[in-house]
Amino acid sequence: MLSAPGLWVQNKMGKQAIIETVDLKKIYGMGDATVAALNGVNIQITAGEFVSIIGPSGSGKSTLMHILGCLSRPTAGQYILDDQDISNLDNKQLAAIRNKKIGFVFQAYNLLSRTTALHNVMLPLMYDHVDSQTQADKEKLALEMLKKVGLGDRIGHMPQELSGGQQQRVAIARALINNPVMIIGDEPTGNLDSHSGADILKLFNEIHEQGATIVLVTHDPQIAAYAQRTIILRDGLIESITKNGHERKQ
Amino acid sequence: MKLSEVVKISWEAIAKNKIRSMLTMLGVIIGVAAVIGVVSISAGTEATINDQISGLGSNLIFITANFGRGGRDSFAPNNRGGLVFNDAYAIAQQVPGVVGVTVEQDASETVKANGVTLTDISILGTTIDFPTVRSMNIASGSYFTQQAVDQKQKVVVLGASLATQLFGTSDPVGQYITIGSTQLPVIGVMAPKGAVGGIDYDARAYMPITVVFQKFTPSEFARFRGDRVRLIYVKVDPSVKLDDVILQIQLLLYKRHNVTSSAPDFSITTQQDIIATQEATTAAFRNLLAWVAGISLIVGGIGIMNIMLVSVTERTREIGIRQAVGATAEDIRIQFLMEALLLSIFGGLVGLVVGMGGSILFGALSGMRTVIVPSSVFLAFGSAALVGIFFGYYPANRAAQLDPIEALRYE
Numbered sequence: 036m037l038s039a040p041g042l043w044v045q046n047k048m049g050k051q052a053i054i055e056t057v058d059l060k061k062i063y064g065m066g067d068a069t070v071a072a073l074n075g076v077n078i079q080i081t082a083g084e085f086v087s088i089i090g091p092s093g094s095g096k097s098t099l100m101h102i103l104g105c106l107s108r109p110t111a112g113q114y115i116l117d118d119q120d121i122s123n124l125d126n127k128q129l130a131a132i133r134n135k136k137i138g139f140v141f142q143a144y145n146l147l148s149r150t151t152a153l154h155n156v157m158l159p160l161m162y163d164h165v166d167s168q169t170q171a172d173k174e175k176l177a178l179e180m181l182k183k184v185g186l187g188d189r190i191g192h193m194p195q196e197l198s199g200g201q202q203q204r205v206a207i208a209r210a211l212i213n214n215p216v217m218i219i220g221d222e223p224t225g226n227l228d229s230h231s232g233a234d235i236l237k238l239f240n241e242i243h244e245q246g247a248t249i250v251l252v253t254h255d256p257q258i259a260a261y262a263q264r265t266i267i268l269r270d271g272l273i274e275s276i277t278k279n280g281h282e283r284k285q
Numbered sequence: 286m287k288l289s290e291v292v293k294i295s296w297e298a299i300a301k302n303k304i305r306s307m308l309t310m311l312g313v314i315i316g317v318a319a320v321i322g323v324v325s326i327s328a329g330t331e332a333t334i335n336d337q338i339s340g341l342g343s344n345l346i347f348i349t350a351n352f353g354r355g356g357r358d359s360f361a362p363n364n365r366g367g368l369v370f371n372d373a374y375a376i377a378q379q380v381p382g383v384v385g386v387t388v389e390q391d392a393s394e395t396v397k398a399n400g401v402t403l404t405d406i407s408i409l410g411t412t413i414d415f416p417t418v419r420s421m422n423i424a425s426g427s428y429f430t431q432q433a434v435d436q437k438q439k440v441v442v443l444g445a446s447l448a449t450q451l452f453g454t455s456d457p458v459g460q461y462i463t464i465g466s467t468q469l470p471v472i473g474v475m476a477p478k479g480a481v482g483g484i485d486y487d488a489r490a491y492m493p494i495t496v497v498f499q500k501f502t503p504s505e506f507a508r509f510r511g512d513r514v515r516l517i518y519v520k521v522d523p524s525v526k527l528d529d530v531i532l533q534i535q536l537l538l539y540k541r542h543n544v545t546s547s548a549p550d551f552s553i554t555t556q557q558d559i560i561a562t563q564e565a566t567t568a569a570f571r572n573l574l575a576w577v578a579g580i581s582l583i584v585g586g587i588g589i590m591n592i593m594l595v596s597v598t599e600r601t602r603e604i605g606i607r608q609a610v611g612a613t614a615e616d617i618r619i620q621f622l623m624e625a626l627l628l629s630i631f632g633g634l635v636g637l638v639v640g641m642g643g644s645i646l647f648g649a650l651s652g653m654r655t656v657i658v659p660s661s662v663f664l665a666f667g668s669a670a671l672v673g674i675f676f677g678y679y680p681a682n683r684a685a686q687l688d689p690i691e692a693l694r695y696e
Contacts, residue, residue: 106609106689127613134611145606145693149301161286162611209610 052079052115053216053248054103059112061098061271072098074271075112080217080250085243087251087259090268097221099268100252104137104219105129117216134162138210142222144202146194146209153177153190156208163213180208184238200231207238211247218242220251224258236261286616295624298596299631309592310632312585313672317636317665318643319578324661325644327571329654331564337480338560344384345418345556346519346531348372348538351549368538368551370494370512373412375541380533382525385414387518390494392501398451398462406447407489408464410497416475418520421486426458426473434493439469439500445477446487464490467500527555575661579668585632586672593625593680604684605692618685625677626670633669637662 061073072095080086090096101107102114105121108129114122121132138159139145146155156177160168168176181187184204194202203223210218220239224232240261243249251262259265260279267274299306350367370388377386390410396403413431416422429440441462448457448471457471469492478486498512521530531553535546544550597604604617641657648655 101690104609106693127615130608130611130613130616133609139609141609141693145602145609147603147606149297158607159610161290162607162613162616164613 051081053082053117054078054080054250055113055115056102056109057113057115059099059102059109059114061095061102061107062110071271073102073109076268076271076273078266078273080248082216082248083243083246084264085239085249085251085262087253087262087265088268089253089256089259089265090274091254093270094268095271096252096254096268098271100219100221100250103217103250104139105132130162131164134159134164135213136216138213138215138218140203140206140210140218140220140223142225144194144199144206144226146202146205148194151191151193152181152186152197152205152208155194155205156180156212158209159213176212177208180212181205183211184208198231199227200234203227203231203235204238207235207242211242215247217248217250220249220253222253223251224255225253232258286612286619291619291623292627294620295627298600298624299627302596305592306628309588309628310585310635312588313582313629313632313669314585314636314639316578316580316582316585316672317633317669318640319581320575320665320668321637321640321657321661322644322647323574323578324571325640325655325657326647326653327567327574328656328658328661329648331567331571332656333654334563334567335560338556338563344521344523344527346521346527346534347554347556347559348376348517348519348534349552349554350513350515351551368514368517370498370514372538372541373514373517375537376517376519376534377414379537380519380530382522382530382533383519384522385417385520387412387414387418387520388494388514389415389516389518390497390502390512390514392497394465394501396447396451396462396464396490398457398460399453401451403447403450406464407484408497408501409489409491410494410501411491412494414520415491418518419486421478422476424474424476425456426471428473428491429493434495437495437499438493439467439496440472440492441469442473442475442491443471444475444485444487444489444491446485447490448474450488462490465501531555579665582665582668582672585669586629586676589625589628589673590676590680592628593621593677594683596624597621597680597684600684601687601692601695604687605689605695608687608689609693614685617687618681621681621684622674622677625681626673629669629673629677633666636669637666640665 056076056078059073059076059078060071063070063072074095076095076099088096088099098107102109105116105124106129108124109122112122113120116132117136121129124132147158153174154177157173160173160176178187178190181190184207186201186204186208189197189201189205194205197205223239224235227235236258239249239251249262251259253259256265263279265277265279267277348368373386373388377383388411392408392410393405394408396406412434413429416428423442424445426442428442429438432438433440441464443451443457443462451457451462452460457474460471461468462471463469475487475491480486494512519530519534521527534553535549538551539546539549542550607617641662644655644657647653
C-alpha cells in the first residue's frame, strides 16, 4: 500500500477524521471473472478539509466516490462517516445518509428540468423523513442558499433559463441546504468553459473557507490542485497523497 | 415526502405531457363511460318494462290453462284441459277478496267503417270488469254492460287510435262499423293507454266476450263444456293477502275441474312473478354488458401501464437525482404509483361525466329511457382507481428498484 504514513499520523493525531475508510474493496463480477475496482483503500478526511481525488479512468475514483457518496456499498472493508459505520446499511438507510450528510455536485448539474431554481434547491428537504420544517421555512432556507451562491435574483428561473455556471451554482446551493457532513463534487467543472469553471472552483473554495468538508473528484491535475490534499488513485489503490501547499488560504 | 407534495409532483408530471396523458386516460374514460352508459340504458329499459307490467293493472292474478297433450285445442279423455268462461264467473262470485275478474278472447278481423277498411285488427272479447282490472278508462260513450254480455248484444267499444283511424275527428259513438261480416254500433271510445307489453291497447276493438265466442272464435266443444278461454285475469282487493286469494282460487278450480293439486290443469301467476322473471332476465343481460364494458377498463389499465413504463424510462435521470438527494425506494414508488392513480382517477372522473352526460343525452335524443344507477357509477369509478393502482404498480416498482448510479448515468 502506497499511502503516505506521515499524513496518516498527522490526521490521526490532529483533527478527528470525519470520513474514514479501512481497506475498502469493491469487486465486480463473480467467480473467476472478477474485477477489483477498489483493492483496499484507506482514506481519512478531517472535518473542514478540502480533498481532491484524482486518477485516470479505470483507477477506481468513480467507484470510490460512489461509495463515499453512499450510492453503493463496498464489497469488503469499512466506511465510517461521521462516527457511523455505514458499510453495511441497507438501501433505505443509505438514502437517509445521502439526504442528511452528503451533498452532491455533478458534472451535468443534474437539476430537475421544468422545476424552478428554488424548488431544485429545496429538493433534499422534500425527502427529509423527520420533516420538521414548514414549507415556508424550507423556502426561506433555499432562498438563503441561493443568495449564498449569488443567485438570489434567479429563484424563479427554470434550469434551461440559466447558464451552465448558474445551473452549477444552483446545484451547489442544493448540496449545501442540508448542511451536509461532506460535499462531493464529481467533475463539477467538466461541462463548463474555463471562466465559469474557475468561478465554480472559487465558490468551492469559499464554501470550504466557511467550514465545509469537500471531496472533489476529477481527472484534471490543475483542478485537483485547488484542494489542500490530492489523493491519487491508480488501479484501485492509492498511489500517492500530495499536499498542495495551501493549508488554508489567507 | 408529504402526500400533498407527492400529489403535486405527480400532477405536474401529468400536466407536462398533456396530449399523452389525455390519450392514456382515454381507455379509462371509455371504460367508465361504457359501464355507466350500458347500465343506465339497460336499467331504463328495465324500468320501462316494469312500468308496462304494472300498467296492466296492479294486484293482478293470471290464471292460464295447462293444455292437454294433443295441443291447445285437444281435450284429454278425463275432461281436463283448460279453463272455461264460467270459471271466471265462479271465481268472481265465490272467492272473497276478488275485485274483478275478466276474461279475454281475441280474434283478428277486417274492420270497415266510414269508407275506411282496416285489415288484421285485433278484436278483444272481454267482460264488464275489463276496464277495472286493466286500469282503462272510457273517453266517450259507455262501456258495454253485463246485460250486453249475457244477451250477446252486438256492440263495440273502440280503442283511441282505432277510433281516429276510422272516424278521424268526428265522434264515432252511435255510428256503425263492420267487423268481418257483422255490423255493430259503436257505443264508446276508450281513453288512450298506449302500448303495454308489446300490445297496442289503443288499436283494438272491445266487445262482449260472448259475441266473440259466437261470431269470431266459435268452438265446436262449447256446447259440452262451455266456451274455452286461455287466460283469466283476477284483480284482488289490495288489503287482502294475495296468497289467500290464490289458494281459494286453486281450491275452487280443483273442484270445478275435478283435478288434484298434484296434476292441475291450470297455473296461477302473479304480476310480481312476471316482474321478478323480467328483472332476472334483464339483470343478467345488464351484468353481461357491464362486464364487457368493464373489459375496456382493463384495456385502459394496460394503456396506463404502457405509458408509465415509458415515463419511468424517460425520467430515469430524474429518478437518479431524487435518489442522490435522499429519495428512498418507497418515495420513488409512491410518486409513480400516484401518477398512475391520478391518471386513472382523472380518467374515471371524465368517464363519469361522459357516461352520465351521454346517458342523459342518449335518453333525450333517442326517446329511450335511461336511468343512471348510482351503484354502477361508484363501481365504475372505483374500478378505475383500482385499475390505476394495479397497472401502475409494476412500472412504479421498476422505478423504485433502479440503481442510483445507473440512473444518474442514464442519458
